Amino acid sequence: MDSESGDIICKQMSPDTTGGGGGHQLNPNQNRYFSGHLLRAVLLFTMVTLTCLVLYQPSATPFQLLPQSIYSFSFHHANNISTKAGNGELGLKQVLKRAAMTDKTVIITTLNEAWIEPDSIFDLFLESFRIGNQTLWLLKHLVVVAMDQSAFNHCLGLHLNCYFLKTEDVDFSGEAHFMTPGYLKMMWRRIDFLRTVLEMGFNFVFTDADIMWFRNPFPHFYSDTDFQISCDSYRGNPSDLNNAPNGGFNYVKSSNQTIEFYKFWYQSRESYPRKHDQDVLNKIKYDPFIREIIGLEIKFLDTVYFGGFCSPSKDLNLVCTMHANCCAGLDNKIHDLKILLDDWRKYLSLPENARKSQPPSWSVPQSCGPASFRRHTPRKRNGGTRK
Numbered sequence: 253m254d255s256e257s258g259d260i261i262c263k264q265m266s267p268d269t270t271g272g273g274g275g276h277q278l279n280p281n282q283n284r285y286f287s288g289h290l291l292r293a294v295l296l297f298t299m300v301t302l303t304c305l306v307l308y309q310p311s312a313t314p315f316q317l318l319p320q321s322i323y324s325f326s327f328h329h330a331n332n333i334s335t336k337a338g339n340g341e342l343g344l345k346q347v348l349k350r351a352a353m354t355d356k357t358v359i360i361t362t363l364n365e366a367w368i369e370p371d372s373i374f375d376l377f378l379e380s381f382r383i384g385n386q387t388l389w390l391l392k393h394l395v396v397v398a399m400d401q402s403a404f405n406h407c408l409g410l411h412l413n414c415y416f417l418k419t420e421d422v423d424f425s426g427e428a429h430f431m432t433p434g435y436l437k438m439m440w441r442r443i444d445f446l447r448t449v450l451e452m453g454f455n456f457v458f459t460d461a462d463i464m465w466f467r468n469p470f471p472h473f474y475s476d477t478d479f480q481i482s483c484d485s486y487r488g489n490p491s492d493l494n495n496a497p498n499g500g501f502n503y504v505k506s507s508n509q510t511i512e513f514y515k516f517w518y519q520s521r522e523s524y525p526r527k528h529d530q531d532v533l534n535k536i537k538y539d540p541f542i543r544e545i546i547g548l549e550i551k552f553l554d555t556v557y558f559g560g561f562c563s564p565s566k567d568l569n570l571v572c573t574m575h576a577n578c579c580a581g582l583d584n585k586i587h588d589l590k591i592l593l594d595d596w597r598k599y600l601s602l603p604e605n606a607r608k609s610q611p612p613s614w615s616v617p618q619s620c621g622p623a624s625f626r627r628h629t630p631r632k633r634n635g636g637t638r639k
């Protein structure tokens with residue numbers, strides 16, 4: 253999942269450089285735009301500090317436009333369960349059960365305060381399910397894992413399946429936690445959390461919220477592996493370990509192999525201190541332990557179906573998801589994601605024969621892309637720099 257991200261910071265206010273649902277967007281090529289971790293840390297810290305000043309204003313939700321039936325997806329007991337210390341596991345199981353498809357599969361995303369502002373990434377994420385081709389039904393299988401109280405309350409207000417993932421010993425009320433032990437602990441908390449989901453017998457699609465869903469991805473998953481992951485760049489062979497994985501989107505089936513793999517991944521943080529989970533995955537993917545001892549084959553998803561601003565899914569007749577990866581700056585990200593959704597709407601409005609014979613392509617990235625790493629400036633108070 254996330255790598256560099258400022259994701260979890262300060263209620264995750266920094267989807268920015270790092271990205272939003274994580275920092276899943278940097279592919280190795282983009283890294284040269286930074287002069288290293290220090291610069292990145294300073295940049296992020298600055299952005300985080302600034303973005304934390306942004307005021308939260310409750311907004312209209314996309315669900316106001318939806319039929320009443322969507323409201324039945326709400327998780328009524330969330331408050332009760334989630335606020336009871338020591339009862340988290342029970343709560344989680346109930347949320348998962350409620351959200352799961354008949355084969356015990358759920359869709360999981362994480363949410364933090366930064367992503368719930370009006371006109372936010374999370375609104376766009378939900379919007380994509382509404383305008384995607386037959387994707388609305390997937391929302392009732394979505395579990396929103398809230399990383400802070402505001403995000404949790406927001407989720408409950410939207411009548412989604414919500415779970416509050418608390419991290420003991422880490423106080424997220426301030427912004428000073430980026431790259432501290434507490435911050436990294438939180439990042440890794442997700443990997444540990446997803447292992448728990450697998451241990452409870454649930455399969456999941458993990459998706460960052462800056463990934464737009466346009467088509468049902470399930471028909472495009474491989475049936476012969478229990479762990480598959482999207483890519484910043486895809487080399488043409490799903491088994492090629494040199495593919496650059498992006499932890500923002502993966503499909504994992506519950507099995508002894510995947511449970512062991514998540515334990516191994518989590519433990520590997522000790523071998524690579526001060527690295528995020530995606531960076532560590534990029535190292536351990538070559539470890540023969542995974543294939544030979546655990547018996548798991550990692551497979552990589554084709555960007556034709558699961559694309560992003562690093563490598564767009566150019567054929568709109570085929571695209572399932574598009575990730576705002578390779579993008580610095582929350583405002584840049586929102587700007588381009590809005591255009592992305594507009595492109596999709598235009599595509600849908602074309603007559604079927606035009607869609608088939610001359611499908612249009614995306615008009616993004618514009619603000620995103622490698623250049624965004626050079627010209628990015630942190631957003632101003634009250635979102636003044638928003639486009």
Ligand SMILES: *[C@@H]1O[C@H](CO)[C@@H](O)[C@H](O)[C@H]1NC(C)=O
Nearest residue numbers: 329331332333336342343346
């Ligand atoms: C909370 O939920 C549990 C089980 O879901 C139930 O047994 C308990 O009575 C509830 N507590 C409150 C205070 O509602």
Ligand SMILES: *[C@@H]1O[C@H](CO)[C@@H](O)[C@H](O)[C@H]1NC(C)=O
Nearest residue numbers: 385386467568569599600607
């Ligand atoms: C949407 O899905 C339906 C059913 O699978 C299909 O017939 C239709 O062509 C799809 N439309 C687009 C734009 O992909």
Ligand SMILES: *[C@@H]1O[C@H](CO)[C@@H](O)[C@H](O)[C@H]1NC(C)=O
Nearest residue numbers: 450451453506507508509511
């Ligand atoms: C793990 O393996 C045991 C037997 O070795 C089996 O009974 C169990 O169902 C497996 N669990 C999963 C989640 O596949």
